[in-house]
Structure formats: C-alpha cells, structure tokens
Amino acid sequence: MPLQDIDPVHAAVAAATFTAILLCYSQIRAFQHNIAEARSTGFKYVVLPFFLFGAPGAIASPLLLPLLKLLPERWTERWLPLLMSASRGWHDGYGPFRAIGADTFVAVSSSRNILFTCDPEAVNHILRSNAFDKPMDLLNILNVFGPTMTGTSNQESRLYRKITTPFFNENSMQQIWTRSLDGAQAALKVLVGSQKSRHVEEMRPTLAKLSLYLVNAVCFESDKDCADELQDCSDISSSHNMSYSHAMHTMLDHFATIFLTPSWLLKTSPLTVHKKAGQASIELLKYMEDLRDSKKKDIESGKTRKGSTILDLIVRAGEPPDNHPTPVLQPSAVIGNIFIFMFAGHEANANTLTFAILLLACHPSLQQLLQDDIDNILGRSAYSHQNWCYESLYPLLSESMVGAIINEALRIATVLPFLPKAVPKDSPQSINISNSTHVIPANTLVLINTSAVHRHPKFWPEPRSPLSPANNPNPVASFNPQHWLPSRDTLSEKGGRSKGLLRPQPGTFVPFSDGSRGCLGKKFALVELCALITRIFSEYSVELAVRGLKLDADRAEMKREWDKVRAVAEHNLSAGVEFGMSLRLTAPLPVTFVKRGEERFAQL
Numbered sequence: 001m002p003l004q005d006i007d008p009v010h011a012a013v014a015a016a017t018f019t020a021i022l023l024c025y026s027q028i029r030a031f032q033h034n035i036a037e038a039r040s041t042g043f044k045y046v047v048l049p050f051f052l053f054g055a056p057g058a059i060a061s062p063l064l065l066p067l068l069k070l071l072p073e074r075w076t077e078r079w080l081p082l083l084m085s086a087s088r089g090w091h092d093g094y095g096p097f098r099a100i101g102a103d104t105f106v107a108v109s110s111s112r113n114i115l116f117t118c119d120p121e122a123v124n125h126i127l128r129s130n131a132f133d134k135p136m137d138l139l140n141i142l143n144v145f146g147p148t149m150t151g152t153s154n155q156e157s158r159l160y161r162k163i164t165t166p167f168f169n170e171n172s173m174q175q176i177w178t179r180s181l182d183g184a185q186a187a188l189k190v191l192v193g194s195q196k197s198r199h200v201e202e203m204r205p206t207l208a209k210l211s212l213y214l215v216n217a218v219c220f221e222s223d224k225d226c227a228d229e230l231q232d233c234s235d236i237s238s239s240h241n242m243s244y245s246h247a248m249h250t251m252l253d254h255f256a257t258i259f260l261t262p263s264w265l266l267k268t269s270p271l272t273v274h275k276k277a278g279q280a281s282i283e284l285l286k287y288m289e290d291l292r293d294s295k296k297k298d299i300e301s302g303k304t305r306k307g308s309t310i311l312d313l314i315v316r317a318g319e320p321p322d323n324h325p326t327p328v329l330q331p332s333a334v335i336g337n338i339f340i341f342m343f344a345g346h347e348a349n350a351n352t353l354t355f356a357i358l359l360l361a362c363h364p365s366l367q368q369l370l371q372d373d374i375d376n377i378l379g380r381s382a383y384s385h386q387n388w389c390y391e392s393l394y395p396l397l398s399e400s401m402v403g404a405i406i407n408e409a410l411r412i413a414t415v416l417p418f419l420p421k422a423v424p425k426d427s428p429q430s431i432n433i434s435n436s437t438h439v440i441p442a443n444t445l446v447l448i449n450t451s452a453v454h455r456h457p458k459f460w461p462e463p464r465s466p467l468s469p470a471n472n473p474n475p476v477a478s479f480n481p482q483h484w485l486p487s488r489d490t491l492s493e494k495g496g497r498s499k500g501l502l503r504p505q506p507g508t509f510v511p512f513s514d515g516s517r518g519c520l521g522k523k524f525a526l527v528e529l530c531a532l533i534t535r536i537f538s539e540y541s542v543e544l545a546v547r548g549l550k551l552d553a554d555r556a557e558m559k560r561e562w563d564k565v566r567a568v569a570e571h572n573l574s575a576g577v578e579f580g581m582s583l584r585l586t587a588p589l590p591v592t593f594v595k596r597g598e599e600r601f602a603q604l
C-alpha cells in the first residue's frame with residue numbers, strides 16, 4: 001500500500017499498540033528475570049507491582065498510594081506495607097516480617113529487587129562489610145549543595161571521613177559537654193523563665209534551635225549567643241533576608257520539594273511552597289559560603305588553630321596544598337560537607353531529645369529513678385553545672401539511668417527507620433545466616449529495617465498498653481529503660497553486659513548504623529544528649545500538661561484527668577510521628593516543666 005494511503009489515526013493506534021505490547025513484554029521478561037534472581041537467594045520473596053523508591057517513587061507515591069489503598073486488604077496486605085516503607089516503616093515495625101514469616105526476604109519489582117532484613121546476623125554482616133556500598137541513586141537527595149559524605153560511594157566518602165575524623169577527639173567531646181550544659185540552661189530560661197512551673201505547647205522547635213546552635217558553636221566556630229539563637233533574635237546582616245536557623249529549618253521542612261523541583265522553577269514559580277523552599281536554600285547556601293570565606297581569610301592571615309573544628313578541616317582541604325595545583329576537596333564538596341555536618345549534627349539529636357523528654361513525661365516513676373541516679377552521681381555539685389567535669393562524670397552518667405534512657409529513646413524512636421545499602425552492580429555478595437550461605441545478586445537494593453530490628457519480638461519483647469492497646473506502635477508502653485540496666489531489673493537474657501549498661505547482641509541495636517559508614521558523630525551525639533538530659537532533670541521534672549484542674553482537686557480526680565491526658569499522649573506519640581528527613585513528632589504534645597519538689601502527678 002502506498003504510504004500516502006495509510007490512515008494516520010490507524011497508524012498511530014497501531015504504533016501505540018505495538019509499543020504497549022513491547023513494553024508489556026519487556027516488563028514480563030524483567031519480572032521473570034528478577035523472580036529467578038530472588039529465588040536464587042534462597043529467601044522468601046514477594047512481588048511488588050512497582051518500584052516506588054528514590055526520586056521517581058517520591059513523585060509517584062502521592063498519586064499511586066491512595067489509589068492502591070482503596071484495593072481490598074487481602075489483595076495488598078503482603079506488598080503494600082513494603083511500598084509504603086518510607087512513610088510507614090517506623091509504624092509497621094516488625095509487622096511486614098511477621099506477615100511474610102521471615103526476617104529476611106526479597107521484594108521483586110520489574111526494575112530492581114530489594115532485600116529487606118531485620119535479621120541480626122545479616123544486619124551485622126552487611127553493615128560491617130565494605131563490599132556493600134550506598135545506593136547513590138537514592139541518597140543523592142543529600143547532595144543538593146554538592147557531594148556529601150553521606151550521599152556518595154564508599155570510595156568517595158572515605159576521603160571525606162579521613163578529612164573530618166580528626167575532629168572527633170576527646171577535646172571536642174569536652175567542648176560539646178560544656179556548651180551543652182550552658183545551652184540547656186539557656187533553653188530552660190526560654191522554656192520556663194523564672195517561674196516554678198510553666199506549660200510548654202511545643203518543645204521541639206526550641207530543642208532543634210539548641211542542637212543547631214551547639215553544632216555551630218563546636219563544629220563551625222559560631223560565636224552567636226545561645227539565648228539569642230533560641231529566640232531567633234540574632235542580628236540578620238544586610239546581605240541576608242532570613243536568620244540562619246530559620247533558613248536551615250525551612251530548608252529541611254521543604255527538602256523533598258527542593259530536591260524534586262528544578263532550581264529555575266523554584267526561582268520563578270508563583271507557588272508559596274516553591275518560593276519558601278527556594279528562598280531558604282539560597283539563604284542557607286549564602287550562610288555556608290560566608291562561613292567558608294571568613295575561614296579562608298583566617299587561614300590566610302594565620303589567625304586560626306589548625307584542625308580544631310570541622311569547618312577548619314573542611315576549608316583547609318578545599319585549598320590547594322603547597323606546590324600542588326589542585327585541592328584535596330573540590331569546591332562543591334566543601335559546601336556539600338559543611339551542609340551535611342550542619343544537618344546530621346543537629347536534626348537527629350533534637351528529635352531524640354524530644355522523644356526522650358516526652359516519654360519520661362509519660363512515666364513519672366522512671367523520671368524519679370533518673371533523678372535519683374543523677375543526684376547520686378552529681379552529689380553536692382548538683383546545682384552548679386559549671387563544676388560538672390566531663391572526664392569524671394560522663395563515664396558514670398552514661399552507664400546510669402541517663403545512658404539507659406538515651407539508648408531506649410534511640411531504640412524506640414529510631415531516627416532512621418531504614419539503612420539503605422546496595423550490592424555493587426558487578427559483583428554479587430554472599431551472607432551467612434544460621435550456617436546457610438545466601439548469594440545476593442548484583443545491583444540488589446538492601447534495606448536494613450532498623451524499626452523492625454529494634455522491635456524484633458525475639459530480642460525486644462514489648463508489653464501492650466493497658467490504656468490504649470490499639471496503638472501500634474506504642475512507644476509509651478514499650479519504653480523500658482530498665483532493659484539497659486539488668487542489675488536494676490532482671491529482664492530476659494540478651495547478650496552480655498558492658499560495665500553498667502547492657503551490651504545487646506550484635507545486629508540488634510543499630511541506631512547509629514555501624515562499620516565504615518556508621519555515624520561519625522555518635523559520641524558527639526551521646527555526650528550532648530547526656531549533658532542536656534542531666535542538666536534539665538537535675539533541676540526540673542517534666543509532666544504531661546493537665547489543664548483546668550483545680551488546685552484542691554482530690555487524688556481520684558487528678559488520676560482521672562492524668563489518665564485522659566496520658567491516653568492522648570500515647571496516641572500522639574504513635575499516630576503523630578512522621579518520617580521525613582528523620583523521625584519526628586508532628587502532633588502536639590504539651591508538657592509542663594516543674595521545679596523539682598513541685599510536681600503534681602509524681603505520686604499517682
């Protein structure tokens with residue numbers, strides 16, 4: 001038939017049909033191939049209709065997931081929780097593993113297979129083996145300002161770690177200890193003022209500013225006043241439109257928008273969300289460039305001590321060494337790594353501290369045990385934190401109820417519900433579980449589900465709440481710092497004991513990850529949290545805010561009101577928790593800070 005006789009509509013339909021058949025065929029082939037690979041591992045497998053991870057997943061999820069949720073549950077119960085891992089992973093905890101009946105399994109999709117695991121042997125092996133890399137396609141979200149230690153391959157990240165590791169020495173720990181004690185005092189002034197007790201509607205914003213202030217003071221040489229930073233009243237210089245802290249927190253609140261929207265659109269879009277996100281990222285970039293430039297000047301004029309801060313180490317590595325034309329760090333990596341330390345160095349601390357305080361507010365009797373330990377350890381120096389010596393007190397406090405509470409908050413409110421890893425594209429990796437070897441095919445994505453690891457029923461049995469058994473998960477009912485102090489309360493046998501605190505079996509407690517890509521700031525975070533908790537609870541108790549109760553209310557009435565407020569707290573600490581850049585409480589949970597001795601609900 002001559003070409004001009006072909007009906008264009010028919011031609012288009014034929015082309016579309018052919019393309020659709022080709023697409024279906026290639027999808028079926030890809031599924032067949034990936035199912036065969038999943039079988040070859042010897043693990044159970046589940047088939048996913050889509051691969052909803054990384055940037056395409058983040059765009060498609062808001063449209064697809066609500067539709068998939070409309071399907072009958074019995075069709076979706078095995079795979080939908082896996083597709084919703086990013087938003088629901090913490091809530092579901094061990095649930096998906098229980099549903100599938102295995103601690104390690106493969107989720108098959110046409111584009112890529114995912115190995116999900118919460119098995120301690122597998123977790124320990126994967127985290128400690130350098131052969132498992134980071135999935136850069138998923139983590140490049142962190143490289144918005146330039147390559148970062150967290151968002152790059154093992155090889156590149158090793159260079160950034162080598163440059164910054166010298167900062168994490170005992171001198172820096174001493175500094176974070178002292179600054180945190182002063183910072184806690186400033187935060188208490190903002191939260192409670194000079195009153196004996198005060199309701200605080202939302203504690204997290206103040207604690208987030210405090211953690212950001214601390215990381216800037218110790219790692220980035222900021223000389224800003226803590227009280228000014230906490231109240232957002234530091235001077236904003238003429239070259240900026242937002243305070244530093246406002247820029248950082250707005251940027252983190254809009255991280256996904258910034259990552260997914262092209263920068264030209266952020267600049268020109270009329271949408272408020274784009275404008276806010278764009279302005280915050282521009283402002284934050286300017287702040288980081290200002291820091292870099294003023295450090296460069298100090299280095300040139302010899303005004304600064306070599307290697308004393310993260311800023312110094314990063315900026316020096318960005319300068320060409322004598323007789324060398326190129327620096328060790330590229331300019332974009334200088335800014336990228338300044339950003340990652342600012343972000344990683346405060347967000348997780350603020351969230352962990354918020355959870356720890358709120359969980360203690362729900363448990364007055366545990367708070368009392370904490371304060372007993374603090375009093376015993378501090379002795380007569382209790383009221384003047386200026387004399388609290390890091391070298392002598394930190395080891396004691398970290399092995400007491402203070403350390404137990406930090407570990408328990410890290411266990412329950414797992415800051416990162418997943419640790420992503422990847423099998424290299426060109427070499428399959430084997431893991432041993434219970435004396436069986438499993439070969440994981442090349443390019444498999446590996447998701448260590450830390451929420452399931454930390455709530456694995458075999459290692460961390462959880463009591464149900466008598467108040468609201470329906471809450472799932474139930475951090476309030478599960479909060480049991482005495483897990484960590486077996487000598488106070490003999491719980492189930494779980495591994496050995498390191499000095500005072502329980503040392504859990506390898507692979508059952510990994511809030512900071514582990515191995516060569518484990519958290520570089522682990523001790524920094526633990527020292528900061530220890531100082532803040534000790535300083536706050538040495539002087540104050542924190543109670544759930546029970547409003548409208550008369551001063552002469554009798555014990556029964558007080559108990560009734562308290563139980564009501566606690567049930568709301570249990571619900572909010574479960575349903576009101578979200579994962580964005582890290583796990584956060586987003587529901588309101590007002591508390592009352594009370595001078596010790598003035599508590600109203602301690603004895604109920």
Ligand code: HEM
Nearest residue numbers: 149150344345348349352415511512513517519520521525
């Ligand atoms: C409660 C506080 C903290 C928690 C729970 C925490 C947790 C983690 C986890 C789980 C990772 C591994 C992430 C992954 O594998 O994708 C990590 C990495 C990292 N953390 Fe932390 N972190 C905390 C505080 C800090 C602090 C205070 C700093 C710095 C001052 C810091 C700096 C880093 C850095 C630089 C990395 C990247 C390491 C690498 O990729 O090689 N973190 N953190």
